[in-house]
Amino acid sequence: MTGEPTAHEGRSYLVTGGASGIGRATAEVLAARGARVAIADLDAGGARRTAAELGGHTLPVTLDVADRDSWQAAVAAVETAFGGLDGLVNNAGITRDRTLARMSDQEWRQVVDVHLRGTWLGCQAARRLLSASDAGSIVNISSSGRHGSFGQTNYAAAKAGVVGLTKTVALELARAGVRCNAVAPGAVDTPMIRDVPEPVRENWLATITLGRLARPREIAEVVAFLLSPAASYITAQVIDVNGGELHL
Ligand SMILES: NC(=O)c1ccc[n+]([C@@H]2O[C@H](COP(=O)([O-])OP(=O)(O)OC[C@H]3O[C@@H](n4cnc5c(N)ncnc54)[C@H](O)[C@@H]3O)[C@@H](O)[C@H]2O)c1
16 A cells, blocks of 8 residues: 655654653654654663664664764764754753752753753754755754743743744744744653652642643654644744643
8 A cells, every 4th residue: 555655754853852751752753654763862771772662763872962062973973874854853851850949050050951052052963954954843842831830940941941042043044944943841741750749740730721741642743743844834933732731
């Protein structure tokens, strides 16, 4: 049977934080649709395992998004393996939660470095290859936490920063034919929120119209759409995928 090729077939993508949670789900969706996917993660073993489990045209890459040299090496590895790049997903993330009164310099710096500087470095490192594509696209992962989140001054500031960065990259790269958007998930059932105490989770659920957390796949589908030609007139946008959070 010869079906119509999917929008992602034969395209090349790099997903940071691809060994877990939302990044893994995104890599899975893209790989299942015939794309080549670089699964880039600080957790080298996790990236290798994920690539082996997903199969298809997946490439494990060791990457620290907060390190410029690491980005250069990762993009070079992707260029060698895939010959180019059509899409970048800046998804890798960490949390170091602490109230304003107690947060250390290190906790501030680590979170801002990974989310904000890491996304900026990724856009810089991938710019040349994405500009050479006829469908270059960047999707940055922000968060509903950008509106303010107790115990997360570092994370909220970084995720709000990702929005300004996204809109500016969209402006600067438009003439090269590269779109840049952000997806802002609400609470998603991944290892990142595994240690959140039960009362806090219950508070979350009370404010979510759909009354449940998101599954990683529900974020991945939106990311895949934004990477695809079906989204060719969407740039500089933030797409909230939060089940209808009532406090926003
Ligand atoms: N889970 C949620 O509720 C939620 C909500 C909103 C936004 N987000 C955002 O979604 C993204 C993915 O989160 P998740 O929930 O899938 O988390 P996760 O913890 O399941 O996965 C994060 C991945 O990022 C990798 N990583 C961490 N630091 C890295 C670095 N310096 N370089 C490269 N890789 C690194 C980790 O090894 C891990 O594989 C993050 O940006 C997060 O802030 C998550």
